[in-house]
Amino acid sequence: MATDIKAPTFPESVAEGTVATWHKKVGDSVERDELIVEIETDKVVLEVVAPEAGTLSEIKIEEGDTCESEQVLGVLGAASEGGKSEEKTASEDKSGGEKPAAKPATSGKSFEVKAPSFPESVQEGTVASWTRKVGEAVKRDEVLAEIETDKVVLEVVAPADGALSEIKVEEGEVVESEALLAVFSEGAGGDSDASVASADDQDEASAADGGEEDAKVDGKILAPAARKLAAENDLDVSELEGSGKGGRILKEDVQKAIKDGSAKKSAKPAAASAPKAAAAPAVEGDRPEQRVPMSRLRQTIAKRLVQAQQTAAMLTTYNEVDMSAVMALRSEYKDTFLKAHDVKLGFMGFFVKAATEALKRFPDVNASIDGTDIVYHGYQDIGVAVSTPRGLVVPVLRDTDGMKLADVEKAIGDFGKRGREGKLGIDDMQGGTFTITNGGIFGSLMSTPILNPPQTAILGMHKIQERPMAVNGKVEIRPMMYLAVSYDHRMIDGKDAVQFLVAIKSLLEDPARLLLDI
Structure with missing residues (x-):
């Protein structure tokens, strides 16, 4: 029985998509839920x-x-059709001698390798690394290059089995959307196994010669992307295990080591382990220096922070919250919560729900300024600042009013994991009506958060610290947290900002209010 393979339902803002890659050919057998095809839209790859x-x-x-x-x-046809197809192929092989599929096609067909289509909010990107050299054999869908934009790192994959015949844009150069990056020749790599083995031998020789491609560090061969990620996280390369040919360490190996916690910090200074391509020659001597280009993400962060301070009438109001009730609730139910929802009960879920309720009561705080217009949002999309190896990013929780505590905690955990792996999409970070940042996880006792334009307010959480407090005429030691709300005084009056922060304080000090909506 035949089954139609359909494109997913696109969101309202996406009109159409482009079939980027078929991972199966006609006649190939597939398992249920196995990836068949990828569709590229103007925002994400589906x-x-x-x-x-x-x-x-x-x-x-x-x-x-x-x-x-x-x-x-x-x-998609029935599985039995696959059996017939395989039987037929086997019969043809038997009669015809050597299997035709034993060698990759050497059709000589050339492909233009282009940068992905950037969304409207991204003007250009930088070629961060080429993972393959000219002439080196690659498999279809294997990563050829990584392009760093001001929001995410995009991967460019091989269109077929073959090899790069020419690289037109070198590492560190700026490219625009759909710019020509290289020329790719199908089947140019020859026999797959021999080519890979040969490429590994070349990699080792190139590393020994001090080449800028694969490099030997502490006796191990690292791919460029792996070397860069290990340097960014200041990892001890000698502790990493490679899954590539000849023990070659790939980017995926470094990501796995970071996720598992098996990667150890390097004893060398971070500057010494920085990737060569990313830095100018270091100045040696008693007072060493090293000049490293600012990443595109860091440039964007800097530009937006300065923009916020130059264009908004920014003011900050402070308060403090007694975390006793939340901590007692968390302590009592954390084990039950973990068993029921398969996620730990943290503090951020309480703050997101309290901020959501306060935003409903004070719509000015949930609004944004667009030129001379005020845009009032009838929903709450809260951005949560996440620290990644590349810098601070702010993925957005959508419609937090309809989310449960478990939903919030799972989403934030997923953001953190994908942020560390560099897999957050542009659509994850677009929009947002309010932002929460938590400097307390790094030990900050008090700070002044900076607005995230065009939003008009941001909440800053800080370290929980025990302090003596006057409670019913007696001095008691309580776990206290300073809260800060920075707001745009052009839009929000001081009275509303103070009352907004007091509302969050009240909801956190008596969490039952969140359930009773009072």
């Missing part, structure tokens, strides 16, 4: 998986063609 096990019997929309929401992309 994955289409097999609705059931079977055989890809027909492709209706080829790579590079445009498709609409829920359009039929291909047809």
Whole structure:
């Protein structure tokens, strides 16, 4: 029985997409939920998986063609068809001698490798690294290059089995959307296994010669992307295990080590382990210096922070909250919460829910300024500042009024994980009506958060510290946290800002108010 393979339902803001990659050919067998095709929209890449096990019997929309929401992309036949196909192939191999598929195609067909289509909010990007050299064999969909924009790192993959024949944009150069990066030749790498082995030998030789591609560090060979990520996280390379040919350490190996916690910090100064491509020659001597180009993300952060201070009438009001009730609630139910929802109960969920309720009571704080207009938002989309190896990013929780505590904690945990792995998408960080930042996790006792334009307010959380407090005429030691709300005085009056912060304080000191909506 044939089953249609359809494109996902696109959101309202996305009209159409482009079929970027088919991961299966006609006649290939697939398992249920196995990735079949990727669709690239103007915001994200969507994955289409097999609705059931079977055989890809027909492709209706080829790579590079445009498709609409829920359009039929291909047809999936019954699994038995795959068996016939395999039987037929085996029969042909038996009669024809050597298997035709033993060698990759050497059609000589050339492809233009282009930068991805950047969304409207991203003007340009920088080629961060080439993971392959000219002539080095690669498999289809293997990462060829990484492009760093002011928000995310985008990966450029191989369009087929083959090799790069020419690199037109070197590492560190700036490119625009869909700019030509390189020329790729299909089947140019020759025999797959031999090519990879040969490439590894070349990598080792190149590393020994001090080349700028794969490098040998502490006796181990690192791919450029892996070397860069290890340097950014100041990791001891000698403790990393490689899964590539000949023990070559790939970017995925470094990410896995960071996730598992098995990666140890390097004893060397961070400057000494920084990637060569990212830094100018160091000045040696008693007072060493090293000049490193500012990343595109860091440049954007700097520009937006200065913009906020120059364009907004920014003012900050402070208060303090007694965290006793929240901590007691968390202590009592943390084990039950973990078993029920498979996520730890943290403090951020309480702050997000308290801020959501306060935003509903004070709509001016949830508004934004657009030129001479005020935009009042009838929903609460709260951005949560997340620290990543590349810098601070602010992914957004959507419609927090409808989220439960467990939903908030799971979403924030997912943001943190994807942020560390460099997998946050541009759509994750667009929009937002209010922002929460938590400097307390780094030990900050009090600070003045800076607005995230065009939002008109931001809440700063800080370290919980025990302090003597007057409670009912007696001195008691209580876990206290300073809270800060920075706001745009052009939009928000001081009275509203103070009352907004008092509302958050009241909700946190008596969490039952969150349930009773009082």
